[in-house]
Amino acid sequence: MPRVRQDVPESHRTMQVVNHVRSLIENGTLQPGDKLPPERELARDLKISRASLRTGIGYLAAMGVMKIRHGVGTFVADGPPDLGKASLSFMGPLHGFQSWQMFEARILLESGLAALAAERGKDEHHAALAEEVAEMFAAIENPPEYLIHDVMFHRIIAQASGNPILAAIMETVTSSMYDKRRKTVERAIDLRESAEMHREIYRSIRGRKTADARRLMEQHLRMAQIAQGMERPGDKRSAAPAPREAPLGD
C-alpha cells in the first residue's frame, strides 16, 4: 500500500520547538528578518532545556527557515527561498544522481520558466533583462564577469515568471552546477554566440512570444549542456554535428 507518510523525523521536544515557531510564522508574529528571542529565554518560556531548544532551532536552520549568527542572534531567513539546496550534494552519491539529469531538470524548468516570463513579464523585468544582456556583451572578454550576468539573467527570468516556487526550485538545481559552470566559462573561447542567444531569448520574452521563448531557452541550454559534456550517455543524436566549440556559459 502506497503510504504518503509525513515522516516527521522529530522527537517530542524538537517537534515542540518546530511547531511553536511554525505557529509564530503562520500567525504573522514572526516575519522574514525578525530576530528570535535569546535561546536561554526561549528555553525557559517553553519549559525545555536549552539543549533541546537548540536541537529544534538547528532543525529549522538546516531547512533554511532560520539563520543563526554567532554572537548576534537567530533570525528568520529573509533572502531568496532555499529548497533543500544543501541536501542536494548528499543526494548525488546516495541516489546516483547524474550530471546530465541535473541538466535535464534545468532545461525542463527553465524553458517552462521562460515561457511563463514571456507571458507575464513586466516592464521592470524587461528592463532588467536588457541590462544584463548589455553587460554580457560588454564582458565577452571577461569570463568571470560574464558568468555573473549570465546567472543574473536566468534569475530574472525566474522572477518574471511570477512563480517563486519554480524560481526556488530552479535556484536549487542551478546552484549545484555552479562550480562546473565556472570552470567551463573559464576556458570559453567565444562568449559572443552565447550572448547572442541570450539576446534572442530576451527579445522573445519582451515580445511575449511564449513558444519562442520556450524553444530558444531549451536550445540555448542544450547547447550549454553539450559544451559542458553533460549529455545523457547513449543519446545518439549525432545527426547534427555538435559544434566543436559550442557556446559556453549559459
Added chain:
Amino acid sequence: MPRVRQDVPESHRTMQVVNHVRSLIENGTLQPGDKLPPERELARDLKISRASLRTGIGYLAAMGVMKIRHGVGTFVADGPPDLGKASLSFMGPLHGFQSWQMFEARILLESGLAALAAERGKDEHHAALAEEVAEMFAAIENPPEYLIHDVMFHRIIAQASGNPILAAIMETVTSSMYDKRRKTVERAIDLRESAEMHREIYRSIRGRKTADARRLMEQHLRMAQIAQGMERPGDKRSAAPAPREAPLGD
C-alpha cells in the same frame, strides 16, 4: 549584486560531523540503509562531545540524509529522496507561496515528466501503469482507494522518466498538496472521467507518443486544478493579465 554564496550555516563542530559523514558517503563507506556507529562511540572517535555530534547528526537528519530511530540507531536514508519536502510548509507563509503556484509547478514538472516517460519508459513501467489504471477503474466508487492509485500512477511516470532528480522534485511539490487533494477526491462526483484520462495518458506513454503524453498530462492536471479551485487569480478565459506581483531583485 549577484552573489552565489554557499551559505553553509554550520558552526565548526557541526561542519566537522557533516563533512565526516559526507566523505563516508562519497567514498562509499556508507550506503543507503547503513547504520551509523553509536553516538557515544562516534563522538569519542571524532574527539568531540556527544552534544556537538548530535547537532551535526540532527542537521543531516533535517536534510533527509539520515534517519534517526529512537532506541535503535541512526541510519542513512534509503527511501525515495526528499528535497526539502519539510521546509516547503514553512516557505508558504514566509515567501507568499500560493496554491496555484504550487499547482503550476506541478503541471510544468509532470507534463515534462510524462514526455520523458513516453520517450524512455520500459516494459516494466508500462505494466505498472496499466495495473494502476485498472485499479483506478476498479475503485471508481471508492475515492480514498482511488487516490492511492492516482498517486501511484503519477509516481510511476516519474520513475519511468529515468530522471530521479525530477522525480524527487515532483514528490516534494506533490506531497504538499496531498491533503487538499484528498478532500477533492472525497467530494468527487465522477472519477470515471479522471480514470479515462489516466488511461489515455498511459496509452500515449506506452505508444511512445511524446507530444501526446505531454499534452494529455497537462490537460489532465489543468482539469484537476480547476476542480480544486486552484486557478491563478485573474486567469480565466477573460484573459486579463493578473495584477499580482512580487518585487524584483534579491
Added chain:
DNA sequence: ACCTGTTTAGAGGTCAGACCACAAGTATAC
C-alpha cells in the same frame, strides 16, 4: 518444542549548569 511475559543491554533523548567564542557597543587612555 512453543508461546508469553519479563529482564536486560544498547541506543537515542533530555537535562542541568558551567564555560568558551564571537560581535557590538561603551568606556577609557592617549
Added chain:
DNA sequence: GTATACTTGTGGTCTGACCTCTAAACAGGT
C-alpha cells in the same frame, strides 16, 4: 579624535548524569 580595552549579550561547546524506547535474550508455563 582615535584607538584600545572592557562589558554585555548571544550563540557554541563540554561534561556527565539520567530518561525512554527497542529489540533481543531469558525464563516460565503450557
